[in-house]
Amino acid sequence: MTVESRTLASFPGLATLPTDALASIASLTSEERHRADSLLFSEGDAPGDLYVIVRGHVQLTQRFDGRGTTAVLTLSDGELLGWSALLRRPRVASARALTETVLLRMNASALLELCENDPRVGHRVMALAFEEVADRLHATRLQLLDVFGSK
Amino acid sequence: MSARFLPRESFATLVDALRDGRRLLGPRVRDGAITFGDLEAAEELPIGIGDEQSPGRYRLRDRGDDRAFGYAVGPTSLKETLFPPRETLFRAERRADGKVGFVAVKPKPEATAVLGARACELAAIGVQDRVFVHGVASEPRYRARRDALRLVVAVQCTSPAATCFCGDAGTGPRVHGDAADLIATEVDAGLVLEARTDEGARLLDRLPTREVAGDEHVEAERDLDAATTKTRTGRLAFEGLPERLFAALDHARWDEVAARCLACGNCTNVCPTCFCSHAEEAGATAGALEGRSERVRVWESCFSSDHGAMHGANPRATTKDRYRQWLTHKLGSWVAQFGTSGCVGCGRCTTWCPAGIDLVEEARALDGPVESAGSAADGFASPVVLPEASSAAEPADREGPLSCDAPRAEDLVPRAAEVLAITRETSDVVTLHVRDHGVAAEPGQFLQLSLPTIGEAPISVSGVSRAEGFVDVELTIRGVGATTRALTSLEPGAELGVRGPYGRGWPLAALEGAPVVIVAGGVGLAPLRGAIRALVEAPERFPDVRLFVGARAPEDLLYPREMITWLERSHVKLTVTVDHASPAWRGHVGVVTRLLRRGAIPEDARALVCGPEIMMRFTSDALLAAGVAHDRQWLTMERHMKCAVGFCGRCQMGPHLVCRDGPVFRRDELALLGREGF
Numbered sequence: 001m002t003v004e005s006r007t008l009a010s011f012p013g014l015a016t017l018p019t020d021a022l023a024s025i026a027s028l029t030s031e032e033r034h035r036a037d038s039l040l041f042s043e044g045d046a047p048g049d050l051y052v053i054v055r056g057h058v059q060l061t062q063r064f065d066g067r068g069t070t071a072v073l074t075l076s077d078g079e080l081l082g083w084s085a086l087l088r089r090p091r092v093a094s095a096r097a098l099t100e101t102v103l104l105r106m107n108a109s110a111l112l113e114l115c116e117n118d119p120r121v122g123h124r125v126m127a128l129a130f131e132e133v134a135d136r137l138h139a140t141r142l143q144l145l146d147v148f149g150s151k
Numbered sequence: 152m153s154a155r156f157l158p159r160e161s162f163a164t165l166v167d168a169l170r171d172g173r174r175l176l177g178p179r180v181r182d183g184a185i186t187f188g189d190l191e192a193a194e195e196l197p198i199g200i201g202d203e204q205s206p207g208r209y210r211l212r213d214r215g216d217d218r219a220f221g222y223a224v225g226p227t228s229l230k231e232t233l234f235p236p237r238e239t240l241f242r243a244e245r246r247a248d249g250k251v252g253f254v255a256v257k258p259k260p261e262a263t264a265v266l267g268a269r270a271c272e273l274a275a276i277g278v279q280d281r282v283f284v285h286g287v288a289s290e291p292r293y294r295a296r297r298d299a300l301r302l303v304v305a306v307q308c309t310s311p312a313a314t315c316f317c318g319d320a321g322t323g324p325r326v327h328g329d330a331a332d333l334i335a336t337e338v339d340a341g342l343v344l345e346a347r348t349d350e351g352a353r354l355l356d357r358l359p360t361r362e363v364a365g366d367e368h369v370e371a372e373r374d375l376d377a378a379t380t381k382t383r384t385g386r387l388a389f390e391g392l393p394e395r396l397f398a399a400l401d402h403a404r405w406d407e408v409a410a411r412c413l414a415c416g417n418c419t420n421v422c423p424t425c426f427c428s429h430a431e432e433a434g435a436t437a438g439a440l441e442g443r444s445e446r447v448r449v450w451e452s453c454f455s456s457d458h459g460a461m462h463g464a465n466p467r468a469t470t471k472d473r474y475r476q477w478l479t480h481k482l483g484s485w486v487a488q489f490g491t492s493g494c495v496g497c498g499r500c501t502t503w504c505p506a507g508i509d510l511v512e513e514a515r516a517l518d519g520p521v522e523s524a525g526s527a528a529d530g531f532a533s534p535v536v537l538p539e540a541s542s543a544a545e546p547a548d549r550e551g552p553l554s555c556d557a558p559r560a561e562d563l564v565p566r567a568a569e570v571l572a573i574t575r576e577t578s579d580v581v582t583l584h585v586r587d588h589g590v591a592a593e594p595g596q597f598l599q600l601s602l603p604t605i606g607e608a609p610i611s612v613s614g615v616s617r618a619e620g621f622v623d624v625e626l627t628i629r630g631v632g633a634t635t636r637a638l639t640s641l642e643p644g645a646e647l648g649v650r651g652p653y654g655r656g657w658p659l660a661a662l663e664g665a666p667v668v669i670v671a672g673g674v675g676l677a678p679l680r681g682a683i684r685a686l687v688e689a690p691e692r693f694p695d696v697r698l699f700v701g702a703r704a705p706e707d708l709l710y711p712r713e714m715i716t717w718l719e720r721s722h723v724k725l726t727v728t729v730d731h732a733s734p735a736w737r738g739h740v741g742v743v744t745r746l747l748r749r750g751a752i753p754e755d756a757r758a759l760v761c762g763p764e765i766m767m768r769f770t771s772d773a774l775l776a777a778g779v780a781h782d783r784q785w786l787t788m789e790r791h792m793k794c795a796v797g798f799c800g801r802c803q804m805g806p807h808l809v810c811r812d813g814p815v816f817r818r819d820e821l822a823l824l825g826r827e828g829f
Contacts, residue, residue: 057739059734061734068733069733069734070732070733070734071732071733073741074739074740074741076739096734135745139742139744139745142765143731143741147673147762147763147766148672148673148674148703148707148762148763148766149703
């Protein structure tokens with residue numbers, strides 16, 4: 001299903017992009033619907049696409065040697081999923097839809113090419129991803145503090 | 152009242168008149184110092200003896216005259232008399248019916264007179280009165296001793312030491328008002344006496360006095376003026392000092408003084424106003440065998456490692472933190488807490504400091520342009536705003552929230568209560584269901600739970616159901632320290648002691664009509680549960696309630712069955728997140744603050760937050776970013792609540808006594824939240 005510019009503009013990080021830039025991103029974005037429990041991608045998968053969650057909950061899990069598979073983060077409405085796509089790196093975590101989930105899927109190669117050719121768009125997309133990764137880093141530090149654990 | 156003169160050779164008549172049916176405390180030489188103690192005869196006065204004082208140094212000297220009050224002040228004050236270094240608060244013992252009984256121990260002090268009190272000492276009693284008599288409660292043991300202090304003869308100081316600064320503090324050397332019954336000024340030939348109360352006038356009538364000669368009057372005034380000039384050093388300006396000190400919390404001087412400070416606590420011991428105390432179980436082992444125990448109150452210093460420690464963690468971990476606590480409290484936050492400075496300018500802390508640290512010198516160094524030790528990057532570059540002087544400083548006795556037949560809050564004596572049932576919540580958390588005969592707690596208030604021979608711990612009330620003649624209380628406890636671990640191991644039928652409820656709870660009335668956001672982390676859900684139940688049950692008053700609950704792992708979540716019943720209510724939304732989980736967990740994973748950034752927070756929301764301090768700080772930031780201003784956020788603070796009524800000084804957090812002013816605070820009252828060392 002194709003995506004219109006105004007759908008993209010409803011996400012805070014993209015709202016201020018000029019109309020033509022939004023249209024360019026929209027042209028490489030499609031909407032997907034996933035049933036609960038569908039696997040979206042797996043840890044170690046080859047570099048894939050970038051997603052924005054329109055609606056639903058997505059669980060990220062990682063395998064840790066000797067500790068089995070652990071749920072590390074839950075993502076939901078409006079959040080970015082699969083930022084490693086922008087680095088063309090293999091997936092660092094597995095993603096599974098916990099509920100029925102609607103995603104916007106952005107073709108990563110085309111998006112990177114657009115970013116390269118139009119620095120306004122490139123800056124905006126990278127800033128959005130950077131903010132998301134910074135938030136997760138901060139939250140991960142709090143998780144590491146184990147604030148609810150016994151001292 | 153006109154002044155009279157008592158010649159030196161008649162001092163014995165003054166001592167005898169004061170001792171008439173009373174114990175007399177006065178100055179005498181003991182252990183190489185002039186100290187207050189029982190005085191039986193005028194010859195015991197330190198006749199012809201003076202003192203030399205400088206930072207870290209005290210020496211007696213021969214004055215070469217026959218003055219009896221020719222010294223400044225010694226290491227002891229009247230604090231030891233009114234607030235003894237060690238005293239029993241209550242006994243716990245088996246009654247004839249086999250149950251535990253708690254019996255208050257109260258002193259029966261004999262009528263006491265004092266000779267030779269200085270203006271600074273009388274001012275210090277005034278300062279301690281604000282703590283023990285005019286706070287949220289009135290300490291009966293202190294009050295009994297205070298009431299027994301029937302007759303006070305002050306001798307105005309004309310021999311101030313080099314360490315004295317009562318003139319700067321505005322407390323001396325002249326005695327103002329009716330702080331003493333009789334005011335004396337010593338001159339060569341004797342004492343110029345002036346009655347300030349009827350009692351003082353009656354005493355004066357009994358003495359063989361004569362009129363004051365003109366030159367005696369001149370001598371007295373001249374010496375007092377000289378002492379005033381000497382003690383008005385101009386080195387320390389008390390006016391505005393709290394604000395200036397709290398603007399200098401990052402000053403490099405704190406590190407310098409900490410390098411010299413031994414953290415020995417001498418300053419707090421000799422200080423006539425320091426009031427911090429500890430309460431411990433006396434003779435615990437022997438008592439346990441004999442079925443009884445005593446709780447004993449002992450002086451405690453903010454320099455000790457245990458002073459602010461809560462289950463092993465101390466918010467004031469270093470000597471720097473503790474020195475800063477002492478100085479900012481004494482000269483600063485005391486004003487917010489009690490409406491007066493904690494310093495009377497007696498200089499004892501400086502004289503008796505083994506490292507010779509001069510309080511005035513330190514305060515002066517801090518009281519200038521701030522040389523910051525750290526960068527502004529920690530976000531604390533702006534000065535800490537202190538609250539207005541505490542309303543508790545108004546000398547009006549406030550009653551605790553207890554019924555008449557129960558022990559009163561200020562008695563510090565528990566009432567017996569019984570454990571009805573126990574719910575095991577997680578591996579280290581249980582909920583005790585306790586039948587209590589006190590007053591029902593409001594959501595957010597806490598009780599002090601006592602186990603004879605073991606100790607006492609403040610525990611938030613997590614649920615209450617009232618009945619005729621008793622209250623069933625739920626107390627969710629995590630076993631962390633010795634007392635809480637013992638509490639979590641109780642069996643149904645066990646007896647325990649209960650005091651309270653204490654403190655300021657959640658401001659439910661301020662939440663009405665607005666969307667309410669509640670953020671709970673870990674066992675922080677327990678102090679919130681009472682508020683949540685009230686909100687869940689009253690959708691007409693609280694139409695939009697959003698709960699965000701964080702825990703370490705799914706198995707650490709409290710009250711899961713009750714949470715499901717909250718979800719059944721259409722005005723309640725509940726989101727649960729955990730830090731770690733297996734993939735089988737269908738709820739959220741991630742820190743609780745992440746839940747608050749998804750447009751989940753209406754801008755007009757009111758927020759209640761409880762959890763570990765760091766979690767509350769980040770939650771508060773996230774709420775602010777979502778548009779919830781600090782004056783619409785309430786947090787509950789955890790500090791070392793020991794007495795729960797503002798007597799022991801243990802739960803201080805800058806300007807606040809958490810037991811009295813909290814534990815629930817509006818966020819904009821917590822200027823020090825997240826600042827290390829408070």
